[in-house]
Amino acid sequence: MEKEVACHGKIALKIDKNILKKVVLPDDIIVVTGSNGKTSTVEMICNTLEANGYKVGCNREGSNQTEGVTTMILNNCNLKGEVKKDILVIESDERYLRHTLKHFRPKYLVVTNLYRDQMTRNGHPELIYDIIKEAITDDIHLILNADDPLTSMYGYKRENVTYFGMDKNNLSVMKNESAYDDGVYCPNCKEPLEYSYYHYNHIGDFECKNCGHKRMKPEYAVTDLNLNNSEMVINNKYKISMNLRSVYMAYNMLATFAVTRLIGLKDDKIVEALNNYIMKNDRVQKFELNGKHGMLLTSKHENSISYNQSLLYITRENNPCTVVIIVDAVSRKYFTSETSWLWDIDFELLKHDCVKKVVLAGKYVHDLVTRFEYSGIDMKKVKATEDLDDMMDEVKENSVGSIYVVTCFSDRMKFMSRR
Amino acid sequence: MNIKVLHLYHDILNLYGDYGNVVILKKHIEDQGNTVTLEKKSIGEEYDPNNYNFVYIGAGTERGLDRVLKDIKLHKEQFKKFIDDRKYILATGNSFEMFGKKIEEEEALNIFDYEVQRDKDRKTSDIIYSSEYLKGKVVGFVNKSTRVYHNMNPFFKVEFGIGENEKNDYEGVKYKNFYGTHISGPILARNPELLQTLVLGMCKDLSRDFKPKKIDYTNEQRGYELVLEELTKRAEGK
Known part of the structure; x- marks a missing residue:
């Protein structure tokens, strides 16, 4: 099925490899990449924007490589080559991001996290880090997971960046007892990282005493998370009920909150759209x-x-x-x-x-x-x-x-x- | 007898579930009627490989390996003696690169005379290898960014998938009881004959009276056969 969907873009790129440069794109383009949570985050961003009256173009559950993204954009164009949407929300495969972003510049880039994922193709997370970095230019506003030592390195000494993260809560643990720990050494200098708590695996509050790389204070934070009554609180103020009780879902909702807030949506309108949201993707x-x-x-x-x-x-x-x-x-x-x-x-x-x-x-x-x-x-x-x-x-x-x-x-x- | 196993750089050279090699090695040594002392050491910790009977080192990222290289070089003479004394060491993934002369321009342990070149592209492949030291074939996966050139005694011959470099069909190094290969992950969990060869070899070396016990490893054997079957189909283009 995926092949069929990606077909238009493939042909279009063959006829004119610069076709997307000739298309009139909306000012607001959000790209979401990272190892886990891309599809769910994109779905919730789209839903939140639509609930607030935006016309959204999106590769929901769609092909996330260059051809698939091209297909989606072309399908949203009129005959004059203008995209008839207010905003584009694009899920991008990590490895293809550098190719896809040759065709257009997004205003916002969300990086959800970088984990061990499909290593038979990806090699390992540090390689994916380097590959994504090739696509990041100074003009893009980054929205990064502050709790992931590797992902948050993109924001090191950068101004146009917004962090999201989860504060310590009753599910946080003091020790990482997982089968492996990718947070033992600093991704920047490879000296030992110190943690004051973990949410899961190497996601938590870290600091490198050698080079100074540390968890940045997030502008958008899950300040409380209670899975028993399926509730999360953002910035001590916005309560959101969760339909699926998981820490990962809380991160995806938080990323959605951060990016739609930056687009200019009102806090209470975002909360309304996220409240009890039931994922449409069938995972x-x-x-x-x-x-x-x-x-x-x-x-x-x-x-x-x-x-x-x-x-x-x-x-x-x-x-x-x-x-x-x-x-x-x-x-x-x-x-x-x-x-x-x-x-x-x-x-x-x-x-x-x-x-x-x-x-x-x-x-x-x-x-x-x-x-x-x-x-x-x-x-x-x-x-x-x-x-x-x-x-x-x-x-x-x-x-x-x-x-x-x-x-x-x-x-x-x-x-x-x-x- | 008690056999001492050292899992070196366990918290940084651990990229592909490598610790699986150590837990299954321990179990199989115990199955032969021994006790096992398993120790883990990493960067900055005191150790001497010569205090152990078996050393295992797994794979890491390039940056991780560069960091380990600085530490392991402090133990150069110890490793020379360890290897010369015919003690057992298994180095999988990129870790065995450290025992050569150089990795790119960086001086390595310089115990063996190979040179390692890193490329920008990743080389990954399911593999089938054969070896003069084993009756059956070995299956696994290689996930690396390097080419290694050497004139040493190779551990394996490539039957399917990629090998050490584009020129030869060999893979890895075997010198005395140094076993180095780019196969990544828990290769001992997947290759019962390779595991048995190492375990029984070491037990015999340590005690003249050692009599191997026959143990039922049906599950591991069947897992191995299924993978070999799948990969053979691929090799034959089916």
């Missing part, structure tokens, strides 16, 4: 199976933080449950047999009383089992099978409590279609 889906409640938590393979997000969600919901994890095709877009990323996921989180049973399935189930054997989880709770029909029989017949399915775009239909 979280509820279902019923043999009278049991189920939830699909789409998590990106090759992205440990995305998986951790799902595992944390499950344990924080704290209902007796069965967790199903499928690794059958590592990617839907390309082939690889690489499963090192399984070792970076905090499967140890499933050592939790609420987790009554775990079902592992798919071609790479043996790699999953090897990883689980070292997680300390009682292997008597774990059932593993290569065969996806067996998996479904096992879930239908022997699941305990609610069912959470944790898997990627590439594998989720292998469960959903067998229900």
